[in-house]
Amino acid sequence: MSKLYIVPTPIGNLEDVTLRALRILEDVDLILAEDTRKTGILLRRHKITKKTLSHHKFNEHRFVEKLSDRILNGEVMALVSEAGTPGISDPGYLLIRECIRKQVEVECLPGPTAFIPALVASGLPSDRFVFEGFLPQKKGRQKRLNELKEETRTIILYEAPHRIRKCLHQLMEFFGKDRPACLARELTKIHEQFNRGTLEEILAMLGDSDPKGECIILVGGR
Numbered sequence: 158m159s160k161l162y163i164v165p166t167p168i169g170n171l172e173d174v175t176l177r178a179l180r181i182l183e184d185v186d187l188i189l190a191e192d193t194r195k196t197g198i199l200l201r202r203h204k205i206t207k208k209t210l211s212h213h214k215f216n217e218h219r220f221v222e223k224l225s226d227r228i229l230n231g232e233v234m235a236l237v238s239e240a241g242t243p244g245i246s247d248p249g250y251l252l253i254r255e256c257i258r259k260q261v262e263v264e265c266l267p268g269p270t271a272f273i274p275a276l277v278a279s280g281l282p283s284d285r286f287v288f289e290g291f292l293p294q295k296k297g298r299q300k301r302l303n304e305l306k307e308e309t310r311t312i313i314l315y316e317a318p319h320r321i322r323k324c325l326h327q328l329m330e331f332f333g334k335d336r337p338a339c340l341a342r343e344l345t346k347i348h349e350q351f352n353r354g355t356l357e358e359i360l361a362m363l364g365d366s367d368p369k370g371e372c373i374i375l376v377g378g379r
């Protein structure tokens with residue numbers, strides 16, 4: 158049956174892949190991979206010898222039309238990102254939207270994504286939250302922070318490690334230094350770490366150097 162499967166893959170620990178994800182990667186005609194090298198590591202580990210095709214933010218615009226047509230004409234494809242769930246701060250949306258427009262069946266498997274374990278283990282309220290992904294780097298950043306200042310739900314932000322301290326300073330400026338927060342780092346990896354406290358306390362925990370590895374900032378609502 159022609160279909161596009163969205164397949165979440167591990168965010169660090171290669172054991173975090175479901176049995177169904179592996180079966181689907183084994184069964185499809187083609188795997189669309191954001192990073193074919195990274196996906197190759199996962200496939201080899203599970204002895205899957207499926208053809209992969211590079212599909213990332215720099216070429217997705219060009220290929221969406223062709224790929225969705227191929228699926229419409231009978232092929233079964235799986236979309237994977239470098240890590241976690243495609244479409245979550247990763248490519249996927251354009252192809253998914255085009256498949257839906259053409260009435261091609263789209264199925265997303267449940268599986269790894271970084272912000273859920275970060276939220277749940279942060280100790281901040283997890284009943285209501287807002288996922289903001291990466292804040293705009295320049296244009297629109299101040300405006301977004303101004304809007305978020307009034308947000309009452311837990312706010313989840315993805316941020317590059319070398320910008321973490323700068324981002325925490327900005328958050329303090331907009332939300333106040335006493336806002337409860339959490340920095341979740343290197344989830345599912347050997348050096349997984351959570352820094353919990355106020356924004357000011359977390360900055361103090363980091364000292365003079367930016368943290369290493371992948372990071373998520375969570376901020377309690379107003």
Ligand code: SAM
Nearest residue numbers: 241242245246247270271315316343344371372
């Ligand atoms: N698609 C992914 C997902 O489902 O979470 C997100 C990809 S996005 C390009 C990469 C960002 O996700 C990183 O900058 C970091 O903020 C977050 N991230 C991914 N893996 C992580 C990990 N193991 N620990 C902490 N944060 C992680």
